[in-house]
Amino acid sequence: MTFNVNEEGFYGAFGGAFIPEMLYPNIETLRSNYLNIIQSDSFQTEYQYLLKQYVGRPTPLYFAERLSNEFKAKIYLKREDLCHTGAHKVNNTIGQILIAKKLGKKRIIAETGAGQHGVATATVCALMGLNCIVYMGSVDIERQAPNVARMKMLGAEVRPATSGSQTLKDATNEAIRDWIANPADTHYIIGSVVGPHPYPDMVTRLQAIISEEIRWQLKEQTGKETPDAVIACVGGGSNAAGAYYHFLEEEKTRLIAVEAAGHGIDSGESAATSVLGSKGIIHGSRTLLMQDEDGQIIEPYSISAGLDYPGIGPLHAHLIRSKRAEAISITDQEAIDAAFHLSRIEGIIPALETAHAFAALHKMKFNQDDCLVINLSGRGDKDLGTYQKFMK
Numbered sequence: 280m281t282f283n284v285n286e287e288g289f290y291g292a293f294g295g296a297f298i299p300e301m302l303y304p305n306i307e308t309l310r311s312n313y314l315n316i317i318q319s320d321s322f323q324t325e326y327q328y329l330l331k332q333y334v335g336r337p338t339p340l341y342f343a344e345r346l347s348n349e350f351k352a353k354i355y356l357k358r359e360d361l362c363h364t365g366a367h368k369v370n371n372t373i374g375q376i377l378i379a380k381k382l383g384k385k386r387i388i389a390e391t392g393a394g395q396h397g398v399a400t401a402t403v404c405a406l407m408g409l410n411c412i413v414y415m416g417s418v419d420i421e422r423q424a425p426n427v428a429r430m431k432m433l434g435a436e437v438r439p440a441t442s443g444s445q446t447l448k449d450a451t452n453e454a455i456r457d458w459i460a461n462p463a464d465t466h467y468i469i470g471s472v473v474g475p476h477p478y479p480d481m482v483t484r485l486q487a488i489i490s491e492e493i494r495w496q497l498k499e500q501t502g503k504e505t506p507d508a509v510i511a512c513v514g515g516g517s518n519a520a521g522a523y524y525h526f527l528e529e530e531k532t533r534l535i536a537v538e539a540a541g542h543g544i545d546s547g548e549s550a551a552t553s554v555l556g557s558k559g560i561i562h563g564s565r566t567l568l569m570q571d572e573d574g575q576i577i578e579p580y581s582i583s584a585g586l587d588y589p590g591i592g593p594l595h596a597h598l599i600r601s602k603r604a605e606a607i608s609i610t611d612q613e614a615i616d617a618a619f620h621l622s623r624i625e626g627i628i629p630a631l632e633t634a635h636a637f638a639a640l641h642k643m644k645f646n647q648d649d650c651l652v653i654n655l656s657g658r659g660d661k662d663l664g665t666y667q668k669f670m671k
């Protein structure tokens with residue numbers, strides 16, 4: 280079985296490009312150019328330079344000794360929280376802005392939920408001197424005020440999406456509408472491994488630097504390149520895709536995908552797409568998504584705005600349905616507990632999204648002394664307001 284995308288943009292039964300005709304020229308330009316650009320020397324030279332000197336890569340692979348003792352395993356943390364702007368998202372935006380420049384684009388649009396992708400996009404637009412417009416649901420604009428301020432500070436325009444639940448899915452719809460209206464000069468930087476082909480594959484390749492580094496860092500520290508498991512939280516799935524990529528063909532490395540169960544899988548307020556979802560089309564891709572009998576999207580819920588999405592990337596739908604990856608779902612409360620625990624046992628405050636991955640340690644079975652890598656996708660500064668509500 281292969282886990283790479285095929286010519287038509289499918290991972291098994293999932294993926295493809297189900298888009299309105301008006302979007303064809305944009306998507307086709309991207310599809311026929313992205314691999315050549317990514318593989319070119321001039322792209323790689325600039326991308327690798329910026330990852331090193333601007334983003335701060337390689338990020339450390341840290342052996343968490345106290346956490347390891349507690350769980351009787353060898354637990355390594357991939358410190359994406361130490362990337363410039365505080366999460367893995369910038370690996371992708373740096374790559375996409377270089378691709379946009381090669382395609383001669385002058386104007387950048389993006390969607391954002393928690394604001395992390397919006398900040399990472401506004402950052403690289405400032406870096407390259409390009410115009411930046413970020414679509415964000417009005418509800419999210421209100422609950423993520425610090426990130427809205429960061430985007431504005433960086434010179435981006437934040438446009439509210441006022442339809443539907445006024446969150447991430449609605450912001451994505453607005454961004455797609457903008458792209459249809461401005462095909463010639465605009466590139467749309469999607470923030471996860473979602474959307475029509477080639478986005479899931481393009482974003483996966485740009486995040487794959489995470490597992491590329493994990494391999495040599497593990498080898499350096501343990502003598503062995505492959506861990507027994509890689510654990511990552513999944514919203515759309517970009518940090519997980521990057522952490523899995525160079526282990527996809529290593530059958531002995533378990534891939535653990537951690538989703539948000541919100542108030543509980545059966546509570547009606549959840550974002551556990553792989554359990555509750557069924558095959559359907561969202562934002563140009565055939566994948567698993569939460570929908571009712573009429574195909575209407577069921578509004579997702581998670582305490583963490585970054586996991587609050589009704590679908591998952593087609594790669595993850597394929598990995599989970601083919602049993603290459605195991606899905607685990609974590610409630611709000613379990614994630615909060617894990618965030619407090621990690622802060623106090625290792626001195627690292629994780630993002631709320633990331634805290635879900637740590638909570639999964641309690642739900643996994645593994646052997647004593649197994650080597651586990653947890654992708655620490657982002658830092659928790661943006662979530663202190665939420666954490667404060669749970670302090671005693």
Ligand SMILES: *Cc1c(COP(=O)(O)O)cnc(C)c1O
Nearest residue numbers: 471514515516517518632656657
């Ligand atoms: C955005 C975000 C996520 C969720 O997005 P993925 O595409 O699933 O990685 C997870 N963690 C952090 C810190 C984020 O900012």
